[in-house]
Amino acid sequence: xxxxxxxLIAEDDFEDxxxxxxxxxxLGHAAVIHLVEDGTKIIDYLAKNxxxxxxxxxxxxxxxxxxxxxxxxxxxxxxxxxxxxxxIFSTSVxxxxxxxxxxxxxxxxxxxxxxxxxxxxxxxxxxxLSQEVPC
Amino acid sequence: xxxxxxxxxxxxxxxxxxxxxxxxxxxLAGLSLGAQTTFATAVSEVSRNAIGTGNAACITLHxxxxxxxxxxxxxxxxxKRKDFSEAKDEGYKYAKRLVQNISATTDGGTxxxxxxxxLPMHFRVDDILVEKWRTILNTDPDISPYEEIKRKNxxxxxxxxxxxxxxxxxxxxTDSLPIMIFSMTTEGIITYANQWLFEYxxxxxxxxxxxxxxxxxxxxxxxxxxDNMAAAVVKPVGVxxxxxxxxxxxxxxxxxxxxVMIAMKDDAGVVNSWNTFMVDIHAQKLIEDTLKxxxxxxxxxxxxEEKIDLLNKSNHQLEQFAYVASHDLQxxxxxxxxxxDFLNKKYGPAMPEEATFFFNNLINSTERMKALIQDVxxxxxxxxxxxxxxxxxxxxxxxxxxxxxxxxxxxxxxEINELPVIDGNARQLKQLFENLVxxxxxxxxxxxxxxxxxxxxxxEDNVMLSFKDNGIGFEDQYISRMFDLFQRLxxxxxxxxxxxxxxxxxxxxxxxxxxxxxxxxxxxxATFQVTLPLYQNxxx
Numbered sequence: 143x144x145x146x147x148x149x150l151i152a153e154d155d156f157e158d159x160x161x162x163x164x165x166x167x168x169l170g171h172a173a174v175i176h177l178v179e180d181g182t183k184i185i186d187y188l189a190k191n192x193x194x195x196x197x198x199x200x201x202x203x204x205x206x207x208x209x210x211x212x213x214x215x216x217x218x219x220x221x222x223x224x225x226x227x228x229x230i231f232s233t234s235v236x237x238x239x240x241x242x243x244x245x246x247x248x249x250x251x252x253x254x255x256x257x258x259x260x261x262x263x264x265x266x267x268x269x270x271l272s273q274e275v276p277c
Numbered sequence: 278x279x280x281x282x283x284x285x286x287x288x289x290x291x292x293x294x295x296x297x298x299x300x301x302x303x304x305l306a307g308l309s310l311g312a313q314t315t316f317a318t319a320v321s322e323v324s325r326n327a328i329g330t331g332n333a334a335c336i337t338l339h340x341x342x343x344x345x346x347x348x349x350x351x352x353x354x355x356x357k358r359k360d361f362s363e364a365k366d367e368g369y370k371y372a373k374r375l376v377q378n379i380s381a382t383t384d385g386g387t388x389x390x391x392x393x394x395x396l397p398m399h400f401r402v403d404d405i406l407v408e409k410w411r412t413i414l415n416t417d418p419d420i421s422p423y424e425e426i427k428r429k430n431x432x433x434x435x436x437x438x439x440x441x442x443x444x445x446x447x448x449x450x451t452d453s454l455p456i457m458i459f460s461m462t463t464e465g466i467i468t469y470a471n472q473w474l475f476e477y478x479x480x481x482x483x484x485x486x487x488x489x490x491x492x493x494x495x496x497x498x499x500x501x502x503x504d505n506m507a508a509a510v511v512k513p514v515g516v517x518x519x520x521x522x523x524x525x526x527x528x529x530x531x532x533x534x535x536x537v538m539i540a541m542k543d544d545a546g547v548v549n550s551w552n553t554f555m556v557d558i559h560a561q562k563l564i565e566d567t568l569k570x571x572x573x574x575x576x577x578x579x580x581x582e583e584k585i586d587l588l589n590k591s592n593h594q595l596e597q598f599a600y601v602a603s604h605d606l607q608x609x610x611x612x613x614x615x616x617x618d619f620l621n622k623k624y625g626p627a628m629p630e631e632a633t634f635f636f637n638n639l640i641n642s643t644e645r646m647k648a649l650i651q652d653v654x655x656x657x658x659x660x661x662x663x664x665x666x667x668x669x670x671x672x673x674x675x676x677x678x679x680x681x682x683x684x685x686x687x688x689x690x691x692e693i694n695e696l697p698v699i700d701g702n703a704r705q706l707k708q709l710f711e712n713l714v715x716x717x718x719x720x721x722x723x724x725x726x727x728x729x730x731x732x733x734x735x736x737e738d739n740v741m742l743s744f745k746d747n748g749i750g751f752e753d754q755y756i757s758r759m760f761d762l763f764q765r766l767x768x769x770x771x772x773x774x775x776x777x778x779x780x781x782x783x784x785x786x787x788x789x790x791x792x793x794x795x796x797x798x799x800x801x802x803a804t805f806q807v808t809l810p811l812y813q814n815x816x817x
Contacts, residue, residue: 161615233608256611256647258618 146172147197147272152184152213153177153231154205158254165258165265173269181208185216188223196226198272203232203239211242218247227271231264278339278351279407282414286324286334286356290422295336296321298414299352302338305410306350306396316394319372319379320352323390326368327356334358340410343402349378349393361388457536457555463548465489465506479526495522495531509538509551520558532559599657603650610650614643645775649763652777656762659784662702664813669696669742672703673731676710683718692730697740700813701789709785712778713805717746719772722800738812739791744805750797759795782807789813 153159159177166175174195178184184199185208199217203210210230217223227249232239240251249271255261281302284295299320303313320336327334334356341348363369363381369390373379378393451458452472459470459482467482475481478493485493494502498521505519522531536555540548621636628636673696677684684691691714714729721727727748734741751759751766758764760783765776779793782805786793789809797803 157612161619164619233611254611256614258615258622261615 146174147269148174148176148195149198149200149268149272150176150184150187150196151178151200151231152180152205152210153200153202154179155202158202161261162265165261169262169265169269173272180205181210181213181216184208184213193223193226198268199226199228200231200268201228203230203234203243211239211246214243214246214248227274229268229271278341279402281338281340281407281410283338284336286328286332286336288328292321292324292328293422293425295324298336298338301414302340302350302410303394305413306340307400308350308394308396312394315375316350316352316392319375319392319394320354322368322371322375323354323366323392324368326366327354327358327388329358332356332358338414340407341396341402343404348396348398348400348402350396351394352392354388354390354392356388357386358388359386455557457534457553459553460541461538461551461553463551465503468550477525478523493523495524498522506538520562523555532557533562534558596657596660599653603654603657606650607647610643610647614640614647617643649775652763652775656777656781656784659705659708659781659788661788662705664700664702666698667701667703667706668698669706669733669740672696672706672710675707676714679711680715680718683715687718687721687727689718689721689727689729692728692732694730694732696731696733696742697735697811699740699809699811701809705785705788709782709807712782713744713807716778717744717748717803719774720746720748720803722747722749735811739808739810742807742809744807745802746804747802750799750801750803751795752799753796756795760793 201210230243230248230251233254296317299317300313303316337353339351376392377395381390457474460468470482502521520535523534534555539552541550543549617640717729729746732743760779762780763776791809793807795805
């Protein structure tokens with residue numbers, strides 16, 4: 143059983159979820175990823191399982207029910223979850239949105255790439271981030 | 278009663294005297310001229326029939342005693358007419374209507390007529406007053422009737438003179454009024470005109486009649502004016518003439534006039550002439566026309582504002598559409614790119630070489646589409662933005678910094694000159710500079726070091742920026758389409774790019790109320806000129 147870092151990912155588009163799973167799969171290393179549909183599902187998961195081995199949370203911005211920004215705000219306001227690093231992963235290149243997310247406490251803001259090669263690089267980056275010791 | 282004075286009535290002259298004394302007494306009593314005349318007339322009327330030899334008529338004038346409550350002046354006629362009768366005497370009957378109290382008695386052959394004229398309540402009689410009146414009425418020198426008539430004559434002459442003066446003043450007034458006053462027969466012939474008509478038109482009455490006003494009335498108004506005249510004279514009442522232009526002889530200028538024609542009738546009630554007044558309304562007419570123009574202008578202005586509003590809304594909607602469309606279009610493209618890559622990677626080794634070639638083409642097309650969409654997005658996001666003072670020197674140095682790698686790569690030489698500070702949007706101006714400089718770098722001649730020089734000419738209101746290079750240039754025939762969207766002069770295998778750079782430059786120049794133009798020589802370089810105003814109207 144692979145005991146790598148666990149990464150919790152919220153993404154509403156099923157194809158993007160598939161792409162993530164495939165790419166991580168191709169990398170073949172020890173990260174365990176949990177894919178959920180939206181912000182509410184992130185909160186449900188954490189409420190049910192606690193932080194546990196989650197080392198990184200990745201949030202899409204445009205999601206139904208609870209979007210990325212509100213989820214981020216919730217996470218950083220909560221005593222239990224605020225120490226987990228959060229990365230925003232979105233198609234939007236809006237500077238204003240990026241600044242809001244960074245000021246809310248996001249660790250990084252990454253634009254979704256189009257090319258497979260870039261996706262691979264992004265997933266590697268997620269893995270590296272999940273291994274960082276929180277300060 | 279206190280007797281004041283007496284007049285023996287022998288002849289007509291005495292009648293005059295009696296009248297005069299009565300007037301004087303009434304005057305002394307403080308009565309108005311009208312009341313004086315009334316009293317004196319009453320005296321005359323009763324006295325008139327009493328004159329004659331043998332009648333021994335006389336008039337005595339009195340004033341009430343101081344003890345009496347109501348005060349009067351009184352005239353008493355005494356005479357010895359045998360045929361006197363109250364009822365038949367016209368003089369008596371007339372006098373009765375003039376004075377407050379009258380009575381007639383006949384006693385022993387003597388008729389006595391008493392006429393009392395009331396004095397105001399406040400009138401006081403005392404001995405001193407009575408004496409004074411007696412003195413005045415009895416010692417006044419006798420004025421002969423002849424002298425009386427002479428005096429009256431002088432008064433009449435004086436009045437006639439005054440009348441003449443008044444008439445003269447009136448004439449001067451009417452002559453100097455800037456209003457034409459003239460009298461016309463029913464055929465339109467002028468019989469009398471004031472001075473002003475002559476002064477204004479420069480023609481005498483005779484000339485005007487002979488020429489039938491042809492030299493005075495504006496040709497366009499001539500026919501109508503005479504038609505109206507003909508129509509007016511059949512009406513029995515006055516009529517307003519419509520407005521017409523009359524020529525002012527001194528300046529040659531036609532001025533708008535309007536007027537009134539008033540019918541003058543003879544004793545039989547038949548109209549025999551027309552009094553006409555024409556007044557200059559030129560100033561009012563101009564104001565009226567200006568107001569009308571103003572009103573029309575306002576209407577047009579309002580319409581324009583409405584249309585501009587609609588256009589702005591339409592533009593805004595188009596921009597929004599372009600933004601949303603390009604944004605939403607990018608999403609599926611991303612998937613296409615990814616899947617193409619993924620397929621290629623996963624099944625590539627198992628595919629024939631041809632298939633890999635096709636896949637690569639697929640991916641390239643997708644990339645191009647992405648670039649196109651991004652350019653459309655970039656173009657649509659260029660819109661009216663904040664404006665303030667911008668240092669073009671700073672803009673240029675930032676641009677060269679951003680393009681540093683490219684410049685080094687091409688070993689390009691950039692010639693910089695001093696650039697001014699202008700009103701504008703810094704981000705957009707940087708975009709403009711970047712597009713032009715990067716174009717110059719891209720379209721350089723192979724094997725020749727690119728030299729790009731940027732300079733400015735400043736006039737009172739504008740700056741003309743010049744971006745000159747020694748690159749491949751272009752032919753004049755392309756100039757008109759160069760700044761259109763997605764125009765490319767070269768095939769895409771030779772030079773990359775979607776052809777939106779210059780369209781964006783033009784949009785930015787337009788947003789700054791400026792302009793852009795270009796000229797080039799094939800293989801002899803190109804020069805791009807951007808003219809921008811120094812100042813913009815904006816709210817700080």
